[in-house]
Amino acid sequence: MTQRKAIPAETKLRLFSEASGHCQNPDCLEPLFPVELGGAKHIAEMAHVVPHGEAGPRREDRPNDSFDPDVFENLILLCPTCHTKIDKDPASFPRNILLDWKENHLANLATKQGIRAYVNRCIAREAIAGFMAENKAIWNRFAPEHGTDFNYDPESEVAKGWSKRMRSVILPNNYRIQAIIRANLGLATEDERRIFAEFQEHVRGLAERHVCNVSGRAIRFPKAMEDMFL
Numbered sequence: 757m758t759q760r761k762a763i764p765a766e767t768k769l770r771l772f773s774e775a776s777g778h779c780q781n782p783d784c785l786e787p788l789f790p791v792e793l794g795g796a797k798h799i800a801e802m803a804h805v806v807p808h809g810e811a812g813p814r815r816e817d818r819p820n821d822s823f824d825p826d827v828f829e830n831l832i833l834l835c836p837t838c839h840t841k842i843d844k845d846p847a848s849f850p851r852n853i854l855l856d857w858k859e860n861h862l863a864n865l866a867t868k869q870g871i872r873a874y875v876n877r878c879i880a881r882e883a884i885a886g887f888m889a890e891n892k893a894i895w896n897r898f899a900p901e902h903g904t905d906f907n908y909d910p911e912s913e914v915a916k917g918w919s920k921r922m923r924s925v926i927l928p929n930n931y932r933i934q935a936i937i938r939a940n941l942g943l944a945t946e947d948e949r950r951i952f953a954e955f956q957e958h959v960r961g962l963a964e965r966h967v968c969n970v971s972g973r974a975i976r977f978p979k980a981m982e983d984m985f986l
């Protein structure tokens with residue numbers, strides 16, 4: 757392996773955010789923050805679709821010689837098992853297959869999670885209510901300082917415990933809530949669509965801080981989300 761520059765934080769963040777916490781192989785979709793690890797660490801690997809090296813897997817799929825292998829478009833987030841699989845058997849996993857996985861990831865994940873378009877707001881509400889309630893309960897119990905969660909010492913024990921819960925429960929719940937709302941945007945009012953956009957920005961900020969360790973400015977949880985589809 758030649759010496760490489762690190763993948764930029766924004767690329768990493770975008771990958772994590774689009775993967776919604778799950779391996780992007782549609783036949784796998786395993787959680788990348790396994791419950792067994794308590795949110796302490798992730799098992800995600802950033803796999804190159806076409807490689808750096810002259811002899812790496814899928815070398816012949818390289819678009820042209822000036823192509824930068826470290827761009828977002830050439831990376832896919834996988835669990836270690838799937839990463840090994842695609843690199844050991846590149847003939848079965850050519851570039852177009854991997855790009856397809858990435859392209860259809862959110863739809864594949866939603867299908868696996870049983871998320872679909874519901875017939876009315878009442879059922880859509882029920883689908884998100886449990887996850888919202890769980891997040892709220894955890895926030896009430898564990899958030900370092902109510903309302904000022906955006907300004908604390910990340911090295912303190914309280915902050916570390918909070919970050920673990922964020923990665924193991926709150927973020928996965930948020931990704932699921934997003935998927936349900938996305939599948940049911942047809943039932944949402946204009947106001948709710950705007951609130952949903954804010955919520956997505958809020959979740960991006962949380963992932964930035966708690967997954968990618970980028971101290972970005974997270975926007976607060978939009979209070980009006982509590983009334984979504986009510």
Ligand SMILES: [Zn+2]
Pocket residue numbers: 802803804839843
């Ligand atoms: Zn690789």
Ligand SMILES: [Zn+2]
Pocket residue numbers: 779780781784785786834835836837838839
């Ligand atoms: Zn996998």
